Amino acid sequence: MLKLNDLVKVKSISEIASTLDFSGCLNGLPFMPEMAEYAGKIFRVSLKVEKTCVDNPTMYMAEFKKNDVYFLEDLRCSGKFHDSCQRGCRIFWKESWLEKVNDEIFESHQKTSLSDDINLKLKVKKDEEIYFCQSTELRNATKPLSAKEKIFKLFKDVKIGTYNFFEALKLLILPLSRKFIKKIKDQHPRGELTKTPVEVLNLQPGEIVEVRSIEEILQTLDKKGKNKGLSFEPDMKIFCRKQFKVRTRLDQMILERNGKMIEVQNSVILEGVTCECFFTFGGCPRREFQYWREIWLKRVPVNKEETTINKSKSFAEF
Incomplete structure (x- = not known):
């Protein structure tokens, strides 16, 4: 088993191809064509993925088959071969696709390309409408966890360094307390509108923005x-009144629950602002990007930028 911070080399395309079935999967998890550029290169293991959330058709927590999946640093899918999906999902790596490197070896910059053999195996669509990727196939690559198994997994996460003891304790207490409080008072940010407004800022990657106050955002919600159909989630409140850099625009993305590509208007992804799953029982390490309507943000003039741009709020600060 690989450990946190281990150096690993992504195996060659031909080696990886030998592990895949006719759909380009290993134990139900696809090796996507966007991953081929990393073949032969060296990265550090950032996490062993003991569990992950799955949104198909509803949200639940699950374990990968064989329990042999890792994150390498913060490698994310470019969406290049999936009609430029802009979700930027973290890539899951099966241990069979990796080789541990014992000595410090400089990363190889040798260009890699899809061989004809693997190109025939790798699917990007099930049909004209439904896409095929790691996100859409999570249901087939995992098995659901019971409450008891989630607690066991959390202890395992502490043991391997995913969370410290106090973080793990919060991941048990916060979801339970939220569930109790929800019976008394709904904490989900809600507005009063029947028709919600639009603001077009045409934000571009690299620009600095400030998240508006929760009071201002409530005035944009139904x-x-x-x-306009996009939720402002409770855990997004911690980013209000803080400044961030625009990572990318969000014009289209593939929905995990049904594999369909949808168009998104007037929205962006902010650098480092991810879902930390504070309120998910047992936690989830996936760190999916949050999606931001431009109306929830305001552009920061260059001369008023903070010297240090805010990063995603740490778990310890929550």
Whole structure:
């Protein structure tokens, strides 16, 4: 088993191809064509993925088959071969696709390309409408966890260094307390509108923005807590009044629950602002990007930028 901070080399395309079935999967998890550029290169293991959230068709926590999946640093899918999906999902890596490196070896910059053999195996679509990727296939690559198994996994996460003891304790207490409080008072940010407004800022990657106050954001939401169908989630409140850099625009993305590509308007992804799953029982390490309507943000003039741009709020600060 690989450990946190181990140096590993992604195996060659031909070696990886030998592990895949006719759909380009290993134990239900696809090796996507976007991953081929990393073949032969060296990275550090950032996490052993003991569990992950799955949104197909509803949200639940699950374990990968064989329990042999890792994150390498913060490698994310470019969406290049999936019609430029912009979700930027973290890439899951099966241990069979990796080789531990014992000595310090400089990363190889040798260009890699898809061989004809693997190109025939790698699917990007199930049909004209439904896409095929690691996100859409999580249901087939995992098995659901019971509450008891989630607690066991959390202890395992502490042992391997994913969380410290106090973080693990919060991941048990916060979800339970939220569930109790929800019976008394709904904490989901909700507005009063029936028709929500739009603001077009045409934000571009690299620009600095400030997240508006929760009071301002509430004025853009309907009674379900959405603006044009996009939810402002409870854990997004911690980013209010803080400044961040725009990572990318969000014009289209593949939905995990049904594999369909949807168009998204007037929205962006902010650098380092991810879902930390504070309120998910047992936690999830996936760190999916949060999605931000431009109306929830305001552009920061260059001369008013903070010297240090805020990063995603740490778990310890929550």
